[in-house]
Amino acid sequence: MPRKQDGYTLIEIAIVLIIIGLLLGGVLKGQELITQAKIRNIINDLNGVTTAIQTYQDRYRALPGDDPAAAGRWQDSGGNTLTTVATNPGDGRFDGAYGDNTAGAPGAAQETLLFWQHLRLAGFIPGPASGPGSGNPPANAAGGLTGIQTRGMGFNGNIVCLSNLPDKVAIAVDGALDDGNALIGQIRAKHQTGPSPIEDPVSNTAPGTTDAYVETGNNQYLLCKSL
Structure with a gap:
């Protein structure tokens, strides 16, 4: 007499597939x-x-970091005179x-x-x-840096830059605040080909040309916005 083989019924298989689908859906929804x-x-x-920049300007009639009166206005925690803008x-x-920081900046008066120190003091x-x-740029929500500089990305004026943005995030932010085009507009982007948070931590080179967005799920971008 042939031996009966154990196996899963169609109902059992369907239940397993439903559970797997629910788990995958939950993971994707969470992401x-x-x-x-x-x-x-x-x-x-x-x-x-x-x-923060606009509020500082309204109060002190100068840009934070470029404020010639800051050293006469504040002292550090030890009562010492602050570094003067040089x-x-x-x-x-x-x-x-x-991307300047206290370890890699060309000078203490950058x-x-x-x-950042002036904004913190204020x-x-x-x-x-x-x-x-005290002068190091803060981390942004993507784990990169939030920094400012003058010129770069085709801008001639002052800009704020955020590094390490995942491609989907950079594209969405540009689309929400500007035109969604990395090459033009008030928000522009550069593909990060090196490690975070900046590609050249020694010389802190300014961001140069822009790169079009390519959403692969792995690309990261440096995003800069005109101030």
């Missing part, structure tokens, strides 16, 4: 929620820098590059470093206002 949260937070990062103070431009952004790291 999409994370992406949407990053998009909102990056937009908030950009708007927050713009608002290069063209009050000219409305930022000397340095968006305006791109003093920018109480407009959180972080240490004196000592090591």
Whole structure:
């Protein structure tokens, strides 16, 4: 007499497939929620820098980092006089590059470093206002840097730049705040081909030409917005 073979019924297989589908749907939905949260937070990062600059200008009649009166207005936590803006103070431009930090900046008086210290001293952004790291740019919502500089990406004026943005996030932010075109407009982008947060951490070279968006799921972009 032939032996009966055990196996799954069609109903059991259908139930397993439904469970797998629900699990996959939950994972994909969770990833999409994370992406949407990053998009909102990056937009908030950009708007927050713009608002902080405008508020500082309204109060002190100068750009943070380029403020010639800052050293006479504040002292560090030890009561010492702050570093004075050394290069063209009050000219409305930022000397340095968006990725400058206390370890890699050309000089202690880089305006791109003093920018963050002045905003912290004024109480407009959180972080240490004196000592090591007081001028370092903050991290953005994508884990890269938020920095400022003058010129780059085809802009001649002051810009705010955010690094390490996933392609989907960069495209969505550009589309929400500008024209969705990485090559033109008030928001432009450059494909990051090197490690984060900046491609050249030694010389902190300014972002140059722009690159069109290519959504692969793996690309990262440096996004810069005109101030």
